[in-house]
Each structure stands twice: as C-alpha cells, then as structure tokens.
Amino acid sequence: MHARRYRAHALMLIASLLLSGFKDFKCSDESAGDSFGGGSGSRISVSSEQKISEKAGRFNGNLDNGDQFGSAVTETLDLDGDGIQDLAAGAPLDDDDGSDRGADWVLFMDTRGRVNLEQKISSKAGTFGGNLDNDDHFGSALAGIADLDGDGTPDLAVGAPGADENGTDRGAVWILFLDSSGRVRQQQLIADGAGGFGGSLNNDDRFGSAVADIGDVNGDGIRDLAVGAPNDDDGSDNAGAVWILMMQSNGRVGSWQKISRKAGGFNGNLNANDHFGAAVAGIGDLDNDGIPDIAVGAPENDENGSDRGAVWVLFLDSSGRVSGEQEIADGKGGFNGNLDNDDRFGSALADIGDLSGDGIRDLAVGAPNDDDDADNAGAVWILTLQTSGRVDSGQKISAKAGGFNGKLKAGDQFGASVAGMRDLDGDGTPDLAAGAPGDDDGGTDQGAVWVLFMNR
Numbered sequence: 001m002h003a004r005r006y007r008a009h010a011l012m013l014i015a016s017l018l019l020s021g022f023k024d025f026k027c028s029d030e031s032a033g034d035s036f037g038g039g040s041g042s043r044i045s046v047s048s049e050q051k052i053s054e055k056a057g058r059f060n061g062n063l064d065n066g067d068q069f070g071s072a073v074t075e076t077l078d079l080d081g082d083g084i085q086d087l088a089a090g091a092p093l094d095d096d097d098g099s100d101r102g103a104d105w106v107l108f109m110d111t112r113g114r115v116n117l118e119q120k121i122s123s124k125a126g127t128f129g130g131n132l133d134n135d136d137h138f139g140s141a142l143a144g145i146a147d148l149d150g151d152g153t154p155d156l157a158v159g160a161p162g163a164d165e166n167g168t169d170r171g172a173v174w175i176l177f178l179d180s181s182g183r184v185r186q187q188q189l190i191a192d193g194a195g196g197f198g199g200s201l202n203n204d205d206r207f208g209s210a211v212a213d214i215g216d217v218n219g220d221g222i223r224d225l226a227v228g229a230p231n232d233d234d235g236s237d238n239a240g241a242v243w244i245l246m247m248q249s250n251g252r253v254g255s256w257q258k259i260s261r262k263a264g265g266f267n268g269n270l271n272a273n274d275h276f277g278a279a280v281a282g283i284g285d286l287d288n289d290g291i292p293d294i295a296v297g298a299p300e301n302d303e304n305g306s307d308r309g310a311v312w313v314l315f316l317d318s319s320g321r322v323s324g325e326q327e328i329a330d331g332k333g334g335f336n337g338n339l340d341n342d343d344r345f346g347s348a349l350a351d352i353g354d355l356s357g358d359g360i361r362d363l364a365v366g367a368p369n370d371d372d373d374a375d376n377a378g379a380v381w382i383l384t385l386q387t388s389g390r391v392d393s394g395q396k397i398s399a400k401a402g403g404f405n406g407k408l409k410a411g412d413q414f415g416a417s418v419a420g421m422r423d424l425d426g427d428g429t430p431d432l433a434a435g436a437p438g439d440d441d442g443g444t445d446q447g448a449v450w451v452l453f454m455n456r
Contacts, residue, residue: 033338037393050113069447070435090139102138106182113451119182159208171207188251214282228277235261240276244320257320297346309345313389326389366415378414
C-alpha cells in the first residue's frame with residue numbers, strides 16, 4: 001500500500017515538473033526575439049521605473065489634450081547645480097499663443113526620477129523672445145548642449161520642423177541659452193537664411209525634426225550639431241537627409257555639411273519615404289579615430305517588411321562627411337531582434353553611455369509602433385555596439401519585455417523619444433528616459449515620460 005502511494009506520488013511529481021518545464025519552454029518561445037546575442041546587452045533589464053505626466057511623478061505643469069508631452073526628451077546636464085541630472089521634454093502640439101506652436105518643459109529632477117520643479121518655455125513662457133507661429137511644432141526635437149557659450153550653464157537646442165522661414169515647413173532649430181532656473185537668457189534661430197546657415201532647404205524638408213549634440217567634429221573646441229531633415233528629397237521623395245552644423249559659441253553656424261543619398265560621401269541605399277534623419281544621436285568616437293560619430297534613424301525603411309525601420313551608424317571625418325557607414329535593420333548589421341511591419345524602429349535614438357559595461361558606448365532605439373500587449377503601445381531596444389557599428393547584443397523593453405512593469409496602453413507610442421540620463425540614482429549603472437506622447441493621463445494624448453532605472 002505504501003509503495004503504491006509512493007509510486008503514485010512520484011509520478012504526480014514528475015508530471016508536475018514536466019508540465020512546468022513545458023510551460024517554461026512555451027513562455028521562452030513566446031518571448032523569442034526580445035533579446036539576442038551572447039553579450040551583456042542581452043541581460044540588461046529595467047530594475048524600476050517612474051512615470052512623469054500631469055498625474056504622476058510630482059509634475060505640476062499644466063498639460064492639455066493633444067499636447068503630446070514626451071514627443072522629444074533630452075538630458076540637460078545639471079542645470080541648477082544640485083548635483084542631479086536634469087531633463088527636458090517637448091510638447092510640440094501645445095497651443096500657447098496659437099495653434100500647435102509647441103513648447104518645451106525643463107524638468108529639475110530628483111534621484112528617484114520625480115520632478116522637483118518645472119519650467120515651461122513657449123511663446124508666452126520662460127522668457128523666450130523668439131517668434132513662433134501656428135504649426136511650428138517647437139519642441140518636436142531637443143538636444144542638451146554642454147554650455148555652448150561658456151557661461152557655466154548648459155544650453156539647449158530645440159527643433160521646430162513646421163517653421164515657415166523662406167518657405168512652407170522648411171523647418172528651424174532654436175539655440176536657447178539658459179539660466180540656472182531653466183529660463184531663456186537669449187536665443188538664436190537657425191533656419192533657411194538665418195543664423196549663419198546657408199544650406200539649401202526646400203518646402204516640406206522639415207529641418208529640425210531631429211537634433212543632437214555630437215561633440216566637436218572639426219576640432220575647433222566648440223561642440224557641433226546634427227540636424228535631421230527627414231522629408232528631404234535627395235534621390236527620392238522623402239528619402240531624407242542630415243545636416244552637420246559646425247557651431248560658433250554665439251549659437252550661429254560657421255559651416256555645414258549635408259549627408260543624404262546624393263551628398264556627404266554617404267554610400268548607403270536610401271529609398272523613397274525612408275525618412276532618414278527622423279532621429280539623430282551623437283555616439284562618441286565609436287571607431288577610435290579621434291572624430292565623433294553619429295547614428296541616424298530611418299524609421300520607414302522597408303528591410304524585410306513594410307516600415308520596419310532602420311538605423312545607420314555613420315563614421316565621420318573632420319569635415320562632417322561620411323567615411324563609412326553600417327546599417328542596422330531587421331536581419332542586418334548583427335541585429336537579430338524581432339521587428340514587425342510598421343514598428344518604425346529608428347524613430348528615436350540616444351547614446352546611453354556604457355550600460356553593458358564592455359567599454360563601448362551603447363544605443364537606445366525607439367520603435368513606437370511596436371504592438372507588444374496593445375496596438376502601437378511601443379518599445380525601446382537597447383543595443384550594445386561593436387566598434388565597427390555592428391550590433392553585439394540587444395534587449396527589448398516593452399509592456400511584455402525587459403523587466404518593465406509600467407502600464408502601457410494602445411496608442412501610447414512608448415519609445416517615440418529616448419534620452420540617456422547618466423547614473424541618475426547613483427547605483428553605478430546608466431539610466432534612461434523614454435517618451436510616450438500618446439499617453440492619456442489627465443486627458444487624450446496629453447503625453448508622458450518614463451524614467452527607467454537600469455541594471456545589467
């Protein structure tokens with residue numbers, strides 16, 4: 001009797017273990033493609049997160065329906081001098097003084113990813129003295145600049161791709177010289193025929209859709225900018241372009257170099273509607289030749305499907321021309337993650353420092369139309385790079401992957417923007433921020449930003 005009971009108990013235990021293993025196998029299969037590669041990048045995950053919206057994260061600013069706060073996000077270094085990294089977030093459809101003129105919010109942070117204080121910059125706030133018109137979409141792109149004018153306070157570049165300087169939707173970038181309270185001391189417009197910029201822009205180029213501080217390319221001791229014009233028609237309609245701007249300390253442009261299918265030494269293949277230049281990021285000197293390099297998003301690239309998206313790593317020379325390139329896309333450049341049609345991988349890019357700890361800077365890539373858990377809920381990919389620009393390993397962060405426990409809903413478009421936050425919580429690991437401009441906290445499409453505390 002006891003022997004039979006023992007055998008029955010043993011069989012039940014074995015069956016339970018087999019079933020458990022089968023379930024684990026199924027779970028692993030369902031998440032296949034969420035991480036890849038044998039490097040430490042495939043073991044990166046979110047340890048905790050903090051949401052910032054009209055109802056979360058101690059943000060006390062006033063957001064309205066449709067503002068799309070979080071469409072752009074960037075670190076601003078330590079603006080107020082309290083030893084903590086600060087943040088700026090764009091709300092390009094804000095209606096201050098008119099329709100969709102746009103705004104930027106400077107957020108003074110604490111180490112837990114919450115807001116201590118905020119300062120709005122718009123047509124009627126933050127002592128901004130520039131002229132914004134309806135549909136300028138000021139705040140569509142942001143880049144923290146490390147004290148361009150040398151006054152001891154970090155500065156900010158803000159894209160306004162709907163600006164109509166010398167034509168319709170040619171676009172513009174505003175250089176904002178800030179004080180320690182986040183207010184504007186002085187501004188400089190860069191646009192068609194303005195701010196020393198003499199490059200040729202056409203109607204609907206949407207110059208200023210992306211902007212990045214890329215370091216000192218030409219070696220003059222002043223940090224330079226990359227600016228995206230994703231609707232540029234070089235070679236094909238809306239194939240896209242990036243402009244490298246060699247800056248002066250007063251915010252004006254000293255010289256420039258266009259990179260497109262037909263300019264700047266770029267030999268990659270761009271097709272109609274790739275929107276190359278929809279996102280740009282400085283990635284430091286990846287190949288160790290003494291000159292900073294950049295990453296450029298082409299979110300409607302059709303590698304292996306429709307609008308799956310791509311990222312181009314561009315190795316620059318000191319004139320801003322391309323000396324070599326590497327495409328990262330579905331099945332290309334070492335990227336083996338799972339992308340679906342319309343994910344729009346490459347819609348946002350950020351240098352996030354050496355998150356993996358392998359001595360090479362890593363890259364965050366937004367895929368805001370990813371459908372994990374809901375249509376267009378969005379995702380961010382963390383990519384560890386090789387010095388060749390190829391991907392070593394990767395980890396997806398979404399509602400179903402990467403340890404993220406925040407709630408994402410259909411249409412949130414998490415990953416529409418991304419930014420490195422250095423080591424905000426002081427645990428020795430770089431952190432990051434990701435925008436979700438379709439978030440509905442407080443009202444429809446008011447938007448949100450997620451601060452992600454990372455571990456490896």
